Amino acid sequence: MNKKIVHDALILFAFTIVLGLILGLVHGITKEPIDAANNAAQQKAFQAVFADAEQFSLAEYDANAANQLLKDNGYSDVIDDVQEAKDGSGNLLGYVITVTAKDGSQGSITFSVGIRMDRTVNGYSITDTSETPGLGLKASEEDFYSQFEGKNVEKFEVVKQTPAADNQIEAITGSTITSKAIANGCNAAILFFDNELGGAK
DSSP: OHHHHHHHHHHHHHHHHHHHHHHHHHHHHHHHHHHHHHHHHHHHHHHHHOTTOOEEEEOOOOHHHHHHHHHHTTOOOEEEEEEEEEOTTOOEEEEEEEEEEEEETTEEEEEEEEEETTSOEEEEEEEEEOOOTTTGGGGGSHHHHGGGTTBOOSOOEEESSOOOSTTEEEOBTTBHHHHHHHHHHHHHHHHHHHHHSOOOO
C-alpha cells in the first residue's frame, strides 16, 4: 500500500515538473512577441499625440507622489507612464503622460495624453479599454477626441449641449460616463504636468 502511494506521488511530482517546464517554455516563447506588440502599441499612441516628435524617452518622476497628488485633488486616475517627447535635435517638445481612468462605464480606460511645454494639449490616444462599441468606444473616434486637441485650459468640462466655452467637451450621446472619464483623465494629466513637470513657465 505504502509503495503504491509513493509510486503515485512520484508520478504526480514528475507530471508537475514536466508541466511546469512546458508552461515556462511557452511563456518564454510568447513573452517576447507580446512585449513587442505592447511596445509597438505604446509607440503608436505616443506618435499619435506628438506627431512632430522624433524620439521618446522615459521621464524621471515619483510615481507615488504623482498619484498622491491626483488623489489629494479628488481624482481616482493613476499615472502609469511619463515620456519626454523630443525633436530630432533632442529639444524637449513636451510630455506624453499615460493615464488609467478608473471610472469608465465598463471599467478602466488607459490612454496617453500629449502636452506641449506651453501647456497645450495635443490630444489623447486610447491604448486599452473595454468600452461598448457604438457607445463608449466612440471616445476613440475623431468626432470626440478632436475636441481636446490644441486646447490650453485649466480643466475640461463635459456638457450635453453644444459647447459654449473653450474648455467644454460635448459628451458622446449615451456615454456621458465615458466622456467624463476621458475628460477627468486629461485633467489629471494637466494637473500632474503643472505640478510635477514645470507647467508653462
